Amino acid sequence: MQHKYYIELLQGMLGEKRLEHSLAVRDTAAGLAGLYGVDRRQAAVAGLLHDCARDLPGEEMLAIARENSLPFDDVEEINPVLLHAPVGALLARRQFGVQDQAVLRAIALHTLGDEKMTLLDKIVFVADKAAPGRNFPGVEELRQIARQNLERALLCCFDVAIILSVRRGELIHPKAVQARNGIIIFNHPGRNF
Numbered sequence: 001m002q003h004k005y006y007i008e009l010l011q012g013m014l015g016e017k018r019l020e021h022s023l024a025v026r027d028t029a030a031g032l033a034g035l036y037g038v039d040r041r042q043a044a045v046a047g048l049l050h051d052c053a054r055d056l057p058g059e060e061m062l063a064i065a066r067e068n069s070l071p072f073d074d075v076e077e078i079n080p081v082l083l084h085a086p087v088g089a090l091l092a093r094r095q096f097g098v099q100d101q102a103v104l105r106a107i108a109l110h111t112l113g114d115e116k117m118t119l120l121d122k123i124v125f126v127a128d129k130a131a132p133g134r135n136f137p138g139v140e141e142l143r144q145i146a147r148q149n150l151e152r153a154l155l156c157c158f159d160v161a162i163i164l165s166v167r168r169g170e171l172i173h174p175k176a177v178q179a180r181n182g183i184i185i186f187n188h189p190g191r192n193f
């Protein structure tokens with residue numbers, strides 16, 4: 001099974017906790033995909049590989065981004081951990097051999113999101129926050145919402161992340177704000193979500 005090969009590769013790239021998280025996101029994403037009529041296989045692969053670049057040092061992420069002309073801005077330069085999503089998509093293609101653009105896109109967008117997200121993008125984004133092992137105030141509620149209303153769950157993920165960053169005095173990436181606005185605009189008006 002392909003996942004076995006992916007897991008072996010991941011073992012060389014991620015710490016034990018991160019690998020455990022990746023497996024949990026794989027399973028959560030596959031479950032949500034079943035609920036929302038999305039290809040479970042795509043969701044499982046994107047969930048499993050979403051953090052494949054997460055344990056690289058920041059300098060290396062910046063170097064990979066530069067070498068491969070991945071665009072990044074001041075916020076990402078100060079906070080290179082944000083680059084693990086697009087760099088992860090690159091590694092998923094190069095090192096894991098993933099060619100499915102929808103899967104690569106979901107990996108690339110799993111941290112900052114985008115104004116326009118596909119169902120698969122949304123599922124991987126929400127699964128990352130709602131997976132077993134995540135522990136923050138409101139996570140149980142998020143898990144419940146995720147099974148009932150994906151849009152609302154996605155909004156909840158952005159709210160939690162943005163509020164936490166503000167409390168910590170961290171930078172907020174404009175893409176995250178645009179993505180959050182995108183959800184509200186997409187669901188407005190007259191659509192109860």
Ligand SMILES: [Fe+2]
Nearest residue numbers: 050051054111
């Ligand atoms: Fe991540």
